[in-house]
Amino acid sequence: MTALSYSYYPGCSLHASASEYDLSTREVFASLGIGLEEIPDWICCGATPAHNVDELLSLSLSAKNLELAEQVPGDMAVACASCFSRLKFAQHILGENETKRKLVEKAIDAPVHLERRVKHLLEILVRDYGLEQLATAVKKPLSGLTVACYYGCLLTRPTDVPNLDCTEAPTIMEQVMEAVGAQTVPWTHRLECCGANFTLSRPPVVQQLSNAVLESAKTAGADCIVVACPLCHGNLDIRQKEIEGVYETSYGLPIFYLTQLVGLALGVPQERLGLDALIVSPQKLFRDKKIN
Amino acid sequence: MSRIGVFICHCGENISRTVDVEQVAAQAALMPGVAFAVDYKYMCSDPGQNLVKNAITEHRLTHVVVAACSPRMHERTFRKAVEQAGLNPFLCEMANIREHCSWVHEDREEATDKAIEIVGMLVERVKKNRVLPTITVPVTKRALVIGGGIAGIQAALDIADAGHQVVLVEREPSIGGHMAQLSETFPTLDCSQCIMTPKMVDVANHPNITLHTYSEIEQVDGYIGNFQITVRKKARSVDEHKCTGCGVCMTKCPQKKIPNSFDCNLGTRTAIYVPFPQAVPNVPVIDRENCTMFKSGKCGVCQKACGPGAVDFEQQDQLIVEPVGAIVVSTGFELYRITEKTKGSPIKGYGEFGHGKIPDVIDGMTFERLASASGPTGGKIQRPSDGKEPKQVVFIQCVGSRSREKGISYCSKVCCMYTAKHTMLYHHKVHDGQAYVFFMDARVPGKSYDEFWRRAIEDEEAVYIRGMVSRLYQKGDKIVVMGSDISVGVQVEIEADLVVLATAVQPQKGADLLAQKLGISYDKYNFYSEAHAKLRPVECATAGIYLAGACQGPKDIPDTVSQASAAAAKVMTLFAKDKLEREPIVARVKESGCVGCFACKKVCAYGAIEEKEIRDRQGNLVKVVAYVNPGVCAGCGTCQATCPSKSVELDGYTDEQIVAMIEAL
Numbered sequence: 034m035t036a037l038s039y040s041y042y043p044g045c046s047l048h049a050s051a052s053e054y055d056l057s058t059r060e061v062f063a064s065l066g067i068g069l070e071e072i073p074d075w076i077c078c079g080a081t082p083a084h085n086v087d088e089l090l091s092l093s094l095s096a097k098n099l100e101l102a103e104q105v106p107g108d109m110a111v112a113c114a115s116c117f118s119r120l121k122f123a124q125h126i127l128g129e130n131e132t133k134r135k136l137v138e139k140a141i142d143a144p145v146h147l148e149r150r151v152k153h154l155l156e157i158l159v160r161d162y163g164l165e166q167l168a169t170a171v172k173k174p175l176s177g178l179t180v181a182c183y184y185g186c187l188l189t190r191p192t193d194v195p196n197l198d199c200t201e202a203p204t205i206m207e208q209v210m211e212a213v214g215a216q217t218v219p220w221t222h223r224l225e226c227c228g229a230n231f232t233l234s235r236p237p238v239v240q241q242l243s244n245a246v247l248e249s250a251k252t253a254g255a256d257c258i259v260v261a262c263p264l265c266h267g268n269l270d271i272r273q274k275e276i277e278g279v280y281e282t283s284y285g286l287p288i289f290y291l292t293q294l295v296g297l298a299l300g301v302p303q304e305r306l307g308l309d310a311l312i313v314s315p316q317k318l319f320r321d322k323k324i325n
Numbered sequence: 326m327s328r329i330g331v332f333i334c335h336c337g338e339n340i341s342r343t344v345d346v347e348q349v350a351a352q353a354a355l356m357p358g359v360a361f362a363v364d365y366k367y368m369c370s371d372p373g374q375n376l377v378k379n380a381i382t383e384h385r386l387t388h389v390v391v392a393a394c395s396p397r398m399h400e401r402t403f404r405k406a407v408e409q410a411g412l413n414p415f416l417c418e419m420a421n422i423r424e425h426c427s428w429v430h431e432d433r434e435e436a437t438d439k440a441i442e443i444v445g446m447l448v449e450r451v452k453k454n455r456v457l458p459t460i461t462v463p464v465t466k467r468a469l470v471i472g473g474g475i476a477g478i479q480a481a482l483d484i485a486d487a488g489h490q491v492v493l494v495e496r497e498p499s500i501g502g503h504m505a506q507l508s509e510t511f512p513t514l515d516c517s518q519c520i521m522t523p524k525m526v527d528v529a530n531h532p533n534i535t536l537h538t539y540s541e542i543e544q545v546d547g548y549i550g551n552f553q554i555t556v557r558k559k560a561r562s563v564d565e566h567k568c569t570g571c572g573v574c575m576t577k578c579p580q581k582k583i584p585n586s587f588d589c590n591l592g593t594r595t596a597i598y599v600p601f602p603q604a605v606p607n608v609p610v611i612d613r614e615n616c617t618m619f620k621s622g623k624c625g626v627c628q629k630a631c632g633p634g635a636v637d638f639e640q641q642d643q644l645i646v647e648p649v650g651a652i653v654v655s656t657g658f659e660l661y662r663i664t665e666k667t668k669g670s671p672i673k674g675y676g677e678f679g680h681g682k683i684p685d686v687i688d689g690m691t692f693e694r695l696a697s698a699s700g701p702t703g704g705k706i707q708r709p710s711d712g713k714e715p716k717q718v719v720f721i722q723c724v725g726s727r728s729r730e731k732g733i734s735y736c737s738k739v740c741c742m743y744t745a746k747h748t749m750l751y752h753h754k755v756h757d758g759q760a761y762v763f764f765m766d767a768r769v770p771g772k773s774y775d776e777f778w779r780r781a782i783e784d785e786e787a788v789y790i791r792g793m794v795s796r797l798y799q800k801g802d803k804i805v806v807m808g809s810d811i812s813v814g815v816q817v818e819i820e821a822d823l824v825v826l827a828t829a830v831q832p833q834k835g836a837d838l839l840a841q842k843l844g845i846s847y848d849k850y851n852f853y854s855e856a857h858a859k860l861r862p863v864e865c866a867t868a869g870i871y872l873a874g875a876c877q878g879p880k881d882i883p884d885t886v887s888q889a890s891a892a893a894a895k896v897m898t899l900f901a902k903d904k905l906e907r908e909p910i911v912a913r914v915k916e917s918g919c920v921g922c923f924a925c926k927k928v929c930a931y932g933a934i935e936e937k938e939i940r941d942r943q944g945n946l947v948k949v950v951a952y953v954n955p956g957v958c959a960g961c962g963t964c965q966a967t968c969p970s971k972s973v974e975l976d977g978y979t980d981e982q983i984v985a986m987i988e989a990l
Contacts, residue, residue, distance in 0.1 A: 191730075192730040225796075
């Protein structure tokens with residue numbers, strides 16, 4: 034088997050608020066021997082604001098990124114759920130609608146490239162690298178750690194666009210967590226919305242929705258929540274203290290990026306996974322579960 | 326010298342909208358061999374057919390080409406008309422300028438050119454048509470009905486009452502099907518058992534009906550009027566002739582905890598069992614997978630208890646051959662099991678509803694058993710988890726149906742009505758309970774149906790919420806139903822005690838395999854296809870096979886019974902004649918060229934090719950050649966395409982004719 038290698042689209046969050054997601058992704062790929070080369074001069078995917086305001090702008094930003102990706106060989110690896118969603122949407126819409134494709138080609142002044150496979154990290158770990166191989170690469174299994182895998186709204190939806198897993202009952206993240214030795218719990222709010230962008234404009238909405246997510250994970254007996262989206266992470270981690278205040282409760286649930294936990298299991302030292310950037314500190318949990 | 330008449334139909338506007346029919350007629354008139362060409366608005370109507378007949382006499386026509394719709398639609402119509410005017414019907418051909426031309430093209434000029442070419446090809450082909458005599462075959466006046474639900478029972482009784490023999494084959498140990506499981510039926514709320522069981526008894530007692538239960542179709546040979554059916558009668562382990570139906574064996578059986586599938590696994594049964602007390606025949610069967618005797622060789626309690634000595638552990642499957650002339654397929658439906666997801670299937674399942682994990686999330690049929698007087702709770706509404714009476718029940722419609730995303734786009738047709746019925750039955754039994762229904766649309770067209778549905782809302786206080794449910798989850802002993810109410814644009818959360826899912830109606834498992842044995846077609850969901858959606862709704866495209874009930878598409882009881890009687894009437898029409906006329910479009914072997922390789926025999930899907938010995942005058946064997954049995958040949962032409970020495974030809978489609986058609990292009 035030739036070594037796996039990907040062109041890497043980190044997206045803006047991973048260069049800023051979610052730098053620990055970027056850091057841990059690079060560490061995981063390096064320790065698994067998977068190549069990861071950042072696409073030079075990549076631009077923002079436009080995220081939620083762009084497609085809410087101007088579809089052409091949103092499609093053109095993703096088309097531009099797909100064009101830039103032509104510089105680096107390999108399928109495109111994406112970590113952020115929102116970037117992943119936008120790129121997949123662009124491929125889906127531009128593949129079906131010739132009129133829009135022509136408009137976009139005019140906007141980016143280049144042909145639209147739709148052939149490149151855009152893959153989320155989960156797909157790469159499960160389908161390309163393989164769960165069995167991942168399990169054998171584990172040096173420090175996360176045994177004893179009970180995790181709630183949180184998909185949020187974007188990772189699997191809508192049907193027929195991301196094609197990552199079953200839309201309403203996915204298991205792909207649980208498969209990865211179990212392969213690295215963690216226990217997963219069935220819980221009710223795996224696919225509910227955290228409030229997303231309303232974190233800036235209407236925080237009470239986010240408090241209510243994220244509270245439901247935290248409450249459900251806690252009730253299900255999880256020690257922590259694993260996410261694959263910087264925005265979910267922000268709402269559940271940064272706002273957790275505030276939510277506990279508003280709803281007069283206490284969760285104390287560390288919120289991890291999936292690559293942070295996979296990295297730990299692969300034996301990457303804690304300080305190289307950006308764990309110190311988490312607001313809800315995982316240190317007590319690590320001590321209790323004898324994870325270092 | 327041919328004198329061909331060409332008749333171009335407008336098909337109302339279906340053809341003339343895109344094809345310049347006058348131009349086609351003008352061009353056809355110039356084709357070599359054509360003596361007359363004309364266009365008309367509706368060629369299949371009475372004046373249209375008269376136009377054809379009169380032209381044959383007036384212009385002394387020798388052949389006819391009708392340029393209109395598909396031959397599947399009206400070939401028979403025009404051949405009959407031609408015959409009435411004194412021509413051999415097989416000197417008439419149809420040029421399909423509707424399905425193959427006007428319906429699929431937009432450019433009028435190009436479509437007209439294409440129509441002219443199609444007509445030209447058929448003119449060349451018809452010139453070389455031979456006069457063919459109609460083939461007659463004998464009819465076995467005995468019918469096979471596959472499936473003993475209400476559809477099969479009705480069809481069997483109708484045919485038997487008309488004086489013909491019927492063989493009824495049922496896969497389960499008893500006839501009755503799903504209707505025997507129902508509590509009360511819409512729109513009149515009469516008890517299903519009370520209207521169903523007498524019919525079951527009629528079947529058992531009818532002198533013209535041979536009943537094979539616990540049996541399956543093994544093999545189907547032959548053709549219309551002359552089928553040979555091999556039925557596998559599975560080993561019941563109980564001698565049907567000796568058993569008196571006393572039931573002592575069942576009371577003695579030590580295996581008492583087997584989930585009873587007739588009760589949707591709510592209740593239990595023994596290893597030797599009848600599925601329900603009113604079963605027909607009232608003869609138990611041993612479930613060999615769960616029987617201690619078959620598993621460990623030690624037990625035999627039932628055999629010792631059986632007075633007449635009917636229990637027979639040594640019984641083997643039996644193969645019975647039944648000659649029949651017609652087949653009614655009425656294999657019915659099953660409910661979509663939303664938790665079971667088969668790999669590679671486009672049907673995606675509903676993991677988010679927790680069916681199969683949360684005990685109080687049940688499907689519609691399970692609710693029927695809960696509400697049924699003969700059910701495991703004696704008709705009391707008790708939820709499966711703890712037997713408590715549910716005070717808040719949420720019914721969810723369209724689970725699986727009408728969702729392209731989830732893989733089934735059709736409407737299951739019966740759920741709107743049975744859910745309305747469920748809310749009423751619930752309200753009648755739990756006066757202080759509240760029923761909620763999540764629905765997309767109420768589809769209740771049918772006699773007294775809308776009134777029934779409105780009664781559920783207006784008199785029986787069911788709360789209908791227009792919207793879908795996204796998720797169900799257990800919270801304590803409640804089930805949280807997360808849904809939306811789109812008429813007011815809000816999200817709804819209900820904490821329910823019981824949730825009932827109106828899951829989609831699907832064909833029975835294995836419906837595709839049976840279709841392959843019968844040689845009938847089915848759609849992507851495995852529903853059997855009728856020959857024509859509007860004009861031949863109970864016939865299969867395969868001659869002599871008819872459809873009844875939900876195996877053809879979701880159907881309620883009134884529709885099923887109507888279709889079953891219609892299928893029976895079709896069978897009686899077939900049996901009304903002693904001989905059956907068949908189309909003589911069959912293959913013929915040129916014996917001089919045949920080398921006896923029998924490549925044709927290997928490819929023939931109908932088993933129509935036989936071996937024939939050619940002898941000289943002294944009786945010495947000269948050679949063995951292929952022979953096509955015209956009674957069996959379906960005229961598919963596979964043998965013609967296969968024959969290496971070009972010694973088989975299909976009448977109407979000879980190589981000479983095909984080449985002539987190509988040259989006309």
